Amino acid sequence: KTKFPIAVCTWAFTSANAKAGEELAQGKDALDAVIAGVAVEEENIKNTTVGKGGAPDREGNVTLDACVMNPEGDCGAVVCVENITNVAALAKKVMEETPHVMLAGEGAEEFGYRQGFEKENLLTEDSKKAWEEWKKSPEYKPIINIENHDTIGMLAIDKDGDIAGACTTSGLSYKMKGRVGDSPIIGSGLFIDNEIGGAVATGMGEEVMKTVGSFLIVELMRNGMSPQEACEEAIRRIVSKNERYKDFQIAYLAMNKAGEVGSYCIHEGFTYMKYQDGENTNVKPGFFYH
Numbered sequence: 373k374t375k376f377p378i379a380v381c382t383w384a385f386t387s388a389n390a391k392a393g394e395e396l397a398q399g400k401d402a403l404d405a406v407i408a409g410v411a412v413e414e415e416n417i418k419n420t421t422v423g424k425g426g427a428p429d430r431e432g433n434v435t436l437d438a439c440v441m442n443p444e445g446d447c448g449a450v451v452c453v454e455n456i457t458n459v460a461a462l463a464k465k466v467m468e469e470t471p472h473v474m475l476a477g478e479g480a481e482e483f484g485y486r487q488g489f490e491k492e493n494l495l496t497e498d499s500k501k502a503w504e505e506w507k508k509s510p511e512y513k514p515i516i517n518i519e520n521h522d523t524i525g526m527l528a529i530d531k532d533g534d535i536a537g538a539c540t541t542s543g544l545s546y547k548m549k550g551r552v553g554d555s556p557i558i559g560s561g562l563f564i565d566n567e568i569g570g571a572v573a574t575g576m577g578e579e580v581m582k583t584v585g586s587f588l589i590v591e592l593m594r595n596g597m598s599p600q601e602a603c604e605e606a607i608r609r610i611v612s613k614n615e616r617y618k619d620f621q622i623a624y625l626a627m628n629k630a631g632e633v634g635s636y637c638i639h640e641g642f643t644y645m646k647y648q649d650g651e652n653t654n655v656k657p658g659f660f661y662h
């Protein structure tokens with residue numbers, strides 16, 4: 373078995389992970405592979421949790437968040453983007469073509485159009501209908517394991533052994549206007565350190581941000597934990613605070629530079645994808661709440 377390349381992503385996003393795997397097998401670097409991988413879901417209007425077709429906020433606006441991080445430790449992020457589908461690719465442009473790390477809303481979009489991104493309406497008929505239905509008795513109640521596929525966070529190690537990652541989402545359905553979750557926040561939804569490895573998060577963004585989950589996992593790995601131990605400790609930090617975790621899901625996925633993968637979540641139902649040596653498999657990690 374050849375160890376590298378490897379790609380992993382949150383949830384059963386089979387084709388997205390396969391796409392990243394193909395790109396890596398063709399010799400693409402880790403960052404381009406994860407961006408091509410997550411783009412599959414950003415463009416898939418059937419899923420309501422990432423990209424075009426994502427569920428809107430409570431006022432009917434679809435707002436996307438994304439970030440990327442490369443082996444050099446550079447990062448780019450965009451938040452509250454309303455009219456561009458491929459926000460992970462846009463985050464890469466922010467990283468490469470601006471002196472900044474993060475652009476928000478209109479500024480991010482105007483920059484995107486100048487970079488050649490197309491202006492699109494991200495609210496599909498189906499998402500609009502579901503939102504109109506929701507408005508009849510509006511209640512903000514994030515659903516655990518919504519559709520069994522949620523934010524996509526992806527990590528890849530390329531043939532040279534370098535690691536990069538991307539995280540992209542439409543955020544929690546029917547969130548408040550202007551709400552930004554963990555997914556585009558470097559250290560929360562994603563963190564990469566090419567000496568150590570990387571981590572991504574999905575689930576209740578507010579709780580991931582309070583504990584800076586992905587950065588925490590990478591630092592725990594730096595201090596000697598395996599990816600599995602580090603993910604479990606990061607979940608422990610959340611569930612040990614109070615009992616509210618019973619009502620929300622968080623899942624972490626981590627990989628170290630040796631290509632070892634670990635994952636842990638609060639509630640049963642989360643799975644992740646792993647591509648290695650031409651095989652793309654769905655893996656069910658352990659969970660905290662029984």
Ligand code: SD4
Binds near residue numbers: 543554577578
């Ligand atoms: C967020 N972490 O915006 C994302 C959404 C998600 O399960 O993964 N929901 O908080």
